[in-house]
């Protein structure tokens with residue numbers, strides 16, 4: 001079974017590598033497929049400097065606020081229908 005460009009051979013197991021922030025950068029998590037070479041990186045701000053301002057998270061090269069990502073993933077995990 002294929003989903004997008006991914007594969008289903010790994011029964012959903014993720015391989016995660018946590019990286020501390022490098023100088024001037026953000027901490028990140030390398031997310032790898034449990035079965036093949038597919039991978040992407042999530043980078044995030046370690047703490048919220050201002051509780052009113054939303055933190056930024058970069059997923060696979062796309063930067064958005066946590067609120068935006070949360071909205072998207074809530075919709076996806078709920079089995080969202082195409083709008």
Ligand SMILES: [Zn+2]
Pocket residue numbers: 006007008010033034035036037038
């Ligand atoms: Zn794979």
